[in-house]
Amino acid sequence: MIDLYYWPTPNGWKVSIALEELALEYRTIPVEIGAGDQFTDEFLSISPNAKMPAIVDHDAVDPQTGKPVTVFESGAVLYYLANKTGMLMPSDDNGRKETLEWLFWQTGNQGPMAGQLSHFSNYAPDNQDYSLQRYLGEYDRNLAVLERRLSDRDYILNDYSIADILSFPWVLIAKPLGASLEKFPRVSAWRQRIKERPAVRRGVDLLKDRQNRGQHNAQNNKLLFNQGANHLLKKS
Ligand SMILES: N[C@@H](CCC(=O)N[C@@H](CS)C(=O)NCC(=O)O)C(=O)O
Known part of the structure; x- marks a missing residue:
């Protein structure tokens, strides 16, 4: 248990x-x-x-x-x-290495930047335009990283894995964060594929x-x- x-x-x-x-x-x-x-x-x-x-x-x-x-x-x-x-993770050495790369990317980049965006769009006092723009820009930059990665595959490591599960939640709530997925069609399709999984729901x-x-x-x-x-x- x-x-x-x-x-x-x-x-x-x-x-x-x-x-x-x-x-x-x-x-x-x-x-x-x-x-x-x-x-x-x-x-x-x-x-x-x-x-x-x-x-x-x-x-x-x-x-x-x-x-x-x-x-x-x-x-x-x-x-x-x-x-x-x-x-939910490849078993070969190279696949493990790639898992760690995307795990560190998520927890060191996408996660903290999205967290700060959430802070400045939802909780901070008004008139925080510089901070808001800074973190919106970083949130978008990380979406672009994901968009490029998904250019030739359906999931971050080819097969659905913990790399997708780690990265999905902050993309799921793009709209409430004040961001848009319009420029990121592959990320949008990836988000939808994951969102439809019963276990994810x-x-x-x-x-x-x-x-x-x-x-x-x-x-x-x-x-x-x-x-x-x-x-x-x-x-x-
Ligand atoms: N790097 C941590 C981030 C966890 C995190 O920020 N958790 C927040 C909620 S989303 C929390 O527990 N906040 C309580 C606090 O800051 O006091 C992880 O990936 O687990």
Whole structure:
């Protein structure tokens, strides 16, 4: 059994989609980030960066601690699950290398830029035009990277894989981010192909009813966006 520490956001969907695709048995543990659940001692012992998603795999033992394996960071979680099952990732060395390239691309480029775009289009005070344009430009640039990659294939690594699952959620919500896919026909078709998968729908729908709970008031925004170091230092 896998415990999924989760809240219904693009980063959370990556893992709920992968678990659904892999048909692994899991239990969902909500981490309500607007209410500060990410700062509990229990969660920090699993996810030291105080962000969800993360998992605990009760069917595997960490050789150092003798306890169930914990994994934080969505890219690491998906790589762990693909390794565990031998699915959603090529098995040859070159395919593994390509998986890692697109995994690092997503978690180091597309994800953070889309996250900042979301911040400046949804949460920041008005009159942030420079920041908005900067992150809209970066979001588009990453769409162009994907568009070029998809010029001769249907999926990022030829076959549908964790590389697609990692990259899909931030493309899924292009419109609410204030971006357009008009210039990116291959990305649009790829998005549609993935969106139609039943496991993807189930993953995106997980705890959907809680999506906007508590995330839009000043108190929660302060918690989410003005953390600095003190929140975590107080814990040590
Ligand atoms: N690089 C991380 C990003 C995870 C992330 O940013 N999670 C956000 C929600 S989408 C979060 O937990 N935020 C809580 C906070 O910042 O306090 C990953 O890919 O797992």
